[in-house]
Amino acid sequence: MADVQQVVDRILAGDVRAAARLMRDLDDGVPGAREVLKGLYPNSGRAHLIGVTGSPGVGKSTLTDRLIQRLRADGRTVGVVAVDPTSPFSGGAILGDRIRMQRHATDPGVFIRSLATRGHFGGLTASTRAVLTVLDAMGKDVLLAETVGVGQDEVEIAATADTTIVVTVPGLGDDIQALKAGLLEVADLLVVNKADREGADRTRQDLLMMLDMRRGRDPESWQPRVYLTQAKDDVGVAELLEGVREHREFLHRDQGRALAAARRGHVRQEFLELLKEGVFRRLVRRLDQDGRLEAAVEAILARRTDPYSACEEMIRTCLDRSE
Amino acid sequence: MADVQQVVDRILAGDVRAAARLMRDLDDGVPGAREVLKGLYPNSGRAHLIGVTGSPGVGKSTLTDRLIQRLRADGRTVGVVAVDPTSPFSGGAILGDRIRMQRHATDPGVFIRSLATRGHFGGLTASTRAVLTVLDAMGKDVLLAETVGVGQDEVEIAATADTTIVVTVPGLGDDIQALKAGLLEVADLLVVNKADREGADRTRQDLLMMLDMRRGRDPESWQPRVYLTQAKDDVGVAELLEGVREHREFLHRDQGRALAAARRGHVRQEFLELLKEGVFRRLVRRLDQDGRLEAAVEAILARRTDPYSACEEMIRTCLDRSE
Numbered sequence: 001m002a003d004v005q006q007v008v009d010r011i012l013a014g015d016v017r018a019a020a021r022l023m024r025d026l027d028d029g030v031p032g033a034r035e036v037l038k039g040l041y042p043n044s045g046r047a048h049l050i051g052v053t054g055s056p057g058v059g060k061s062t063l064t065d066r067l068i069q070r071l072r073a074d075g076r077t078v079g080v081v082a083v084d085p086t087s088p089f090s091g092g093a094i095l096g097d098r099i100r101m102q103r104h105a106t107d108p109g110v111f112i113r114s115l116a117t118r119g120h121f122g123g124l125t126a127s128t129r130a131v132l133t134v135l136d137a138m139g140k141d142v143l144l145a146e147t148v149g150v151g152q153d154e155v156e157i158a159a160t161a162d163t164t165i166v167v168t169v170p171g172l173g174d175d176i177q178a179l180k181a182g183l184l185e186v187a188d189l190l191v192v193n194k195a196d197r198e199g200a201d202r203t204r205q206d207l208l209m210m211l212d213m214r215r216g217r218d219p220e221s222w223q224p225r226v227y228l229t230q231a232k233d234d235v236g237v238a239e240l241l242e243g244v245r246e247h248r249e250f251l252h253r254d255q256g257r258a259l260a261a262a263r264r265g266h267v268r269q270e271f272l273e274l275l276k277e278g279v280f281r282r283l284v285r286r287l288d289q290d291g292r293l294e295a296a297v298e299a300i301l302a303r304r305t306d307p308y309s310a311c312e313e314m315i316r317t318c319l320d321r322s323e
Numbered sequence: 324m325a326d327v328q329q330v331v332d333r334i335l336a337g338d339v340r341a342a343a344r345l346m347r348d349l350d351d352g353v354p355g356a357r358e359v360l361k362g363l364y365p366n367s368g369r370a371h372l373i374g375v376t377g378s379p380g381v382g383k384s385t386l387t388d389r390l391i392q393r394l395r396a397d398g399r400t401v402g403v404v405a406v407d408p409t410s411p412f413s414g415g416a417i418l419g420d421r422i423r424m425q426r427h428a429t430d431p432g433v434f435i436r437s438l439a440t441r442g443h444f445g446g447l448t449a450s451t452r453a454v455l456t457v458l459d460a461m462g463k464d465v466l467l468a469e470t471v472g473v474g475q476d477e478v479e480i481a482a483t484a485d486t487t488i489v490v491t492v493p494g495l496g497d498d499i500q501a502l503k504a505g506l507l508e509v510a511d512l513l514v515v516n517k518a519d520r521e522g523a524d525r526t527r528q529d530l531l532m533m534l535d536m537r538r539g540r541d542p543e544s545w546q547p548r549v550y551l552t553q554a555k556d557d558v559g560v561a562e563l564l565e566g567v568r569e570h571r572e573f574l575h576r577d578q579g580r581a582l583a584a585a586r587r588g589h590v591r592q593e594f595l596e597l598l599k600e601g602v603f604r605r606l607v608r609r610l611d612q613d614g615r616l617e618a619a620v621e622a623i624l625a626r627r628t629d630p631y632s633a634c635e636e637m638i639r640t641c642l643d644r645s646e
Contacts, residue, residue, distance in 0.1 A: 034631055041629030055379070103528045107572055267630070268620045272607065274634040279606060280599045282642055306364030307355055307590070311597040318642070 004032060008039035014138050023113055026130050037130055040137035044262075047079070047136045048248055049143045051161030056148055058167045059193040063231040064146045068104050075144050078104075079135030080112040083128055083147040083157060111135055123277050128157050128269055159186035160266040162259065163247045165240070167191045168207075170199035170207060179259060186211055187224050189243045195228035195236065204228060221252050222258075278322055283318060327355060331362035337461050339434060346436055349453050362451055365458035365484045368586075370402070371571055372466045374484030376506060381490045382516045386468045386554040393564055399465050401427075402458030403435040404451055406470040406480060410459055426507050434458055446600050451480050453592055482509035482591040485582065486570045488563070490514045491530075493522035507533055510547050512566045518551035518559065529550060544575050544582075606641060 010018040025033035050067075054060050064080065113131050115124065116298050128145060135143055147157045152191040158164050166187035184190070184207070199316050207226050213280035225243050251259035287293040296310045305313075332510065333341040348356035366452050373390070378616050387403065427433040436454050451468060458466055464558050470480045481487050489510035507513070507530070515526050530549045552559035561643045574582035610616040628636075 037633050038629045041631070042626045045626070082343060084472070095392075098599055101505060222513050264620065264624060267623050268616070269622060271619060271630050271633060272603075272616075274630050275637055276599065276603045278634050278638050279602055279642060280595075283598070283602060284595065293594075296594060297587065300590050300594060301587060304370070305363045305599050306361045307594050308361050308364070311601050314598055315605055 004035045004039055011036070011040060011138055012043055016108070018133055019111065021112075023131055023133060024143045027127065037133060040133055040162045042314050044133045044136035047140050047143045048138075048163070049132065049145065049161045050244060051158035051164040052144060052146045052167065053148070053155065053158035053186075054167030054191075054193075058169045060146050060148075060167050060233050063167060063193060063229065063237070064144055065104075066231050066234055066237045067144060067241065068110055069234075070237060072104070072107060072109055072140050077109040077112075077140045077142035078126050078142050078144060079129055079132070079138065080110065081096055081131045081135070082112065082114045082147065082263045083124060083145065111138065111140065123273060125156055125273055125275060126270075138191045139214070149261065155183065155186060156269075158183075160269060162251060162262065164187050165189045165191060165244070166192050168203065170197045180213065188222060188247050189240065190224055190226045191229050191240060192226065192230050196230050200228055222247065286318075287314070327358045327362055330359045331404065334359070334457065334461055335366055338535065339431070341363065342461055344434075345457060346454055347585070350450065360456060363456060366455045367459035370463050370466045372455065372459075372468065372484045373567060374481035374487040375467060375469045375472070376481035376487070376509075377490030377514075377516075381492045382411075382554050383469050383471075383490050386488075386490060386513060386514065386516060386552065386560070387467055388427075389432055389554050389557055389560040390467060390564065393560060394555075395427070395430060395616065396466050400432040400463045401434075401465050401467060402455070402463035403433065403469065404454050404458070404463065405435065405445060406451055407439045408467065425449060432614055434461065448596055449600060450481055456555045466564060478506065479508075479592070480625065483592060485574060486511050486567050488512045488514055488567070489522065490516050491526065492517045493520045494527045511570050512548055513549045514552050514563060515549065516552050516554055519553050521550055523551055529644060547568065609641075610637070 007022065008016055011022060022033060022036055024030075026037065052060050052064050052067075060083065064082070068078050068080065068109060113135075115127055115131065128147075131147060132143055144160055145157055147155075158166070158247060164186050164190070166183045168191070174204050190207050190211075192200050192207070194200075211224050211226070227236055227240045227243060229240055231237060249261065284293065287296075292314070296305075296314065299305045299308055300310055330341055330345065334345060337540050343354060343617070345359055349360065358486055370432075373384050375390075384405065387405070389401065391401050427435065436458075438454065451470075455466055455468060468480055470478075481489070487509050489506045489512070491514070493515060513530050513534075515521075515523050527549050534547050534549070550559055550566060551564045552563060554560060574585065603633055607616065615637070619628075619637065622628045623630055623633055
């Protein structure tokens with residue numbers, strides 16, 4: 001890998017090839033890649049990060065594509081991370097969506113990166129944040145993180161955006177209806193996409209009612225909105241972006257008090273996640289090398305101990321001596 | 324909490340109230356509950372654990388309900404864990420499914436437990452395994468773990484069963500089609516449920532083709548099967564259970580060589596997960612108390628450092644001194 005500072009400078013200058021290369025290197029755990037990321041970090045934190053999440057099939061990619069289009073028409077540069085934790089085994093279907101989005105690939109104002117696996121960071125969340133840091137440092141005005149809103153990781157990525165958009169469609173089945181609930185709690189803006197379908201207004205009413213039930217009485221806090229869109233035909237997308245703008249203004253008033261508070265929480269969470277993975281990796285490597293891991297597994301299998309006691313014992317010997 | 328050995332003995336004798344109480348106590352982190360779990364562990368490992376997983380809406384609960392019914396008709400006792408990581412916020416829809424299953428609640432040969440949150444274990448996987456250990460120690464012949472097959476945790480739970488059943492339906496959308504791929508890799512038995520719908524046979528052919536592509540050339544390894552079911556009308560369920568029986572036989576032949584190998588992997592994974600959560604909790608508590616966590620967050624926010632350097636520094640001071 002080239003000299004770290006050189007790569008940092010190139011990416012800060014917006015060099016697309018250097019950025020793409022770094023993202024690959026980070027995934028592959030190439031020595032030095034993480035040093036570049038460290039060098040970029042002081043230059044991150046300027047972009048507005050928008051999370052777009054929802055169940056499979058609600059049209060997130062199409063909506064993201066429309067958002068890119070409109071943001072570009074406004075002259076803003078855009079970085080996109082599309083997170084897809086499904087196996088690369090038959091990525092054909094997903095490729096279809098991505099290809100639609102890739103029509104922006106020739107636009108130098110747009111950078112799109114798909115993430116399917118955890119890569120070398122050990123966690124999809126950490127990998128995504130690394131890519132967002134790179135895009136941010138490149139100087140993109142707006143970052144879009146698109147994730148499937150199921151599973152803890154994916155919800156977390158969306159929840160730690162500055163503005164979180166949760167997408168649903170009219171008339172989903174019972175189970176998916178329930179999935180939506182977990183997402184409702186992290187939504188700043190809610191979208192009923194495919195709103196030409198029957199029941200769109202009913203879904204909107206339901207969402208408003210659910211929001212009303214959980215709404216705090218604090219008049220100072222942000223009140224989530226509900227938008228009807230037909231992303232495929234670009235209907236309602238301008239209104240949604242106006243909502244994003246209003247939420248952004250909300251975050252920035254009073255010298256950005258709300259934004260600072262939110263980001264403090266996000267940084268704390270991000271740091272703890274990194275720490276969790278890092279400590280764990282280091283520990284497993286050590287226990288693997290000295291045979292203690294296999295010994296514990298053997299003892300549990302033979303029922304000479306149980307996983308809980310073995311774990312407590314291991315923690316005692318690994319952590320407590322350091323105090 | 325009563326004397327640990329007393330509670331252990333009661334649960335080993337199959338006392339339903341003591342078991343239910345313990346599960347609640349484990350969730351709530353009641354002191355002593357984990358000691359009971361340790362006491363039960365040596366008596367676990369006898370049940371056959373079946374994982375049932377798939378996307379939302381494919382009919383997992385209905386299928387599980389039918390499996391319970393047939394297993395009971397065969398005179399086998401059944402323990403069920405239904406894992407639902409969605410928010411309890413609007414559990415109405417899910418409650419419907421669960422209620423259907425609850426018709427077995429008055430049958431002393433069946434024990435059903437729903438898990439929605441991570442509880443005190445810090446992980447849904449760990450909580451689920453704890454409940455499965457209790458059910459196993461109670462002497463249930465067969466354990467069923469039903470999880471939504473999206474998100475890493477949920478797939479992991481299903482993947483560490485003795486027999487993993489992956490459920491799908493004909494004609495799902497592109498995105499869900501892709502989700503299926505990640506699950507395909509962990510499936511011992513595949514089910515196309517709602518097989519009266521159009522395209523069932525086509526879906527079955529697709530799955531067979533996908534299986535064929537990834538199939539190893541090892542004639543000794545298990546070859547996944549595909550079943551067509553209509554769980555609602557109890558069609559095809561007997562054949563599926565016959566498949567489970569055959570897979571179980573496969574695991575048990577040659578003095579259970581395949582079963583032992585699989586379980587070794589599962590125990591290793593389970594132990595590592597416990598260790599990860601345990602070490603992390605201990606560490607965060609300590610860093611929270613001495614103010615080092617807040618100091619790190621401040622430094623990152625002020626961009627005096629970056630999360631990666633701060634994390635490495637923290638790991639150095641916390642772990643390396645113990646060597």
